[in-house]
Amino acid sequence: MNLFSFTFASISRLHGSLLLAVLLSGCATTSPTPTADRSPAQTAPTAAEADRAPSVPNAPVSAPSAQASVAPSSDRAVDLKANALMGLQAQTDIWERIRMGFAMPDLDNDLVRNREVWYASRPDYFLRMTERSRPYIFHIVEELERRKMPTELALLPFIESAFNPQAVSSAKAAGMWQFMPATGKYFDLKQNLFRDERRDVLESTRAALDYLQKLYNMFGDWHLALAAYNWGEGSVGRALARNRAQGKPLTYSDLRMPDETRFYVPKLQAVKNIIAQPEAFKTVLPLIQNHPFFKSVPIDKDIDVEMAAKLANVSLKDFKALNPAMNRPVILAAGTPQILLPWDNATVFENNLQSHRDTRLSSWTAWLAPRTMKAEDVAKEVGMSAEQLRTVNGIPPRMLVKAGSTLLVHRPHQKETNVAEHLADNGHLLLAPEVVLRKVFISARQGDTLALLAARHGVTAANLATWNDLKPNAKLTAGKKLAVLVPSKETRRLGKTAPTAGQGKKPSSVKTKPASKSTQRRAQR
Structure with a gap:
């Protein structure tokens, strides 16, 4: 199926x-086929470009452009009334149900018009994005209604990830709700060797709605809550304090903020407007039934x-x-x-x-490394090829598996028990660079001993004697050349960037406020 x-x-x-x-009732909700003309500069992006979420739909733009062929007519009647009623008429698809739950105040400015044009001029992308929401959107709407939250929020993954649960940003935000690792841990999303709940349909939705409710309770305004979801609550709080001190309005549109956040709510409003009346934008919505x-x-x-x-x-x-x-x-x-x-x-x-x-039903099990080992040595011990062990566990070349690491290995035929809960919940892989040594030569000075030379170059006298086939108390003459083995530049480089995969330790009981996505992006530039 x-x-x-x-x-x-x-x-x-x-x-x-x-x-x-x-x-x-004889109702029909199918929208007409789009017929808008587009200039070559407005053609829809390729699948690879459009699916590179969230960077493509979130790219900042400069000034709004005039594209009358795809913009709605000025006299269009888009009904965005909050919580409108339809009497006893059944909601025939999920889009109608979402429209019924609209409850946020509308934003109406040039940035919204700009984003309407952007989406409406890319019907293939918009259709692919809405089609991708098919497996998930009913559950999100159900959760929003259960919490009595505005159903516009069901459209937020369009802005965050184009509804791609596998989306990963350059700053390592993941999933259709785009949680940063630290923020995910703050909202109890487990991230370990075996699973990353930032991508989990149920858990990530629960965490995102928890976060949005927290932000709304903090600011009392959905536009500010959305800005904080993108920019961080601390950043929005400081921007509000700055406006308050300068006697400026305390609304989303009046805050000084990065371009990414300045366009964030207009993007959601633009998608909301298109969902509200797709025919006004010559857009087709896929029929998604209103059931699980x-x-x-x-x-x-x-x-x-x-x-x-x-x-x-x-x-x-x-x-x-x-x-x-x-x-x-x-x-x-x-x-x-x-x-x-x-x-x-x-x-x-x-x-x-x-x-x-x-x-x-399982051909794999978890294995705990008893000591720091090379991947080749681990592979021999568990009966796998080194290449397969590296591939399935994501171990780069020239890296050691540190003691206490959890690895996924072939399940022995005699092992019938499931993996224990503490490993399934906290399995993590710790890596360290292999020490690759290179030989350099040094010259002894007048009065030098092996101990003095060793101390000067950060090695032991015993190793210096061994490397040069000398006795520990050997006499040295001025100018005598001795070999010293030091870590290679490659080893030092690996040591600085040694990856740690799937750390599953539970967050500290003392929780800090989640940092903004834009702040963490800047930190990684």
């Missing part, structure tokens, strides 16, 4: 009464990702789209006790899993 299609039968089983209401796309299914034993997809009868690509947090080819039940599957395939998986109760 393809992840992005549901049969009429499955829809009927889920919402028979809804479909009946639709048939009786996926179902959460519990697992109680370790299982390979490929095996899980096979038992659910879905493609590996579709399985990963719903379970993007998995960092490795195995799902550890102790750390990930549930998986998401397309609604109908959940039953298929449960039935197949029951029939495999006595079958080992």
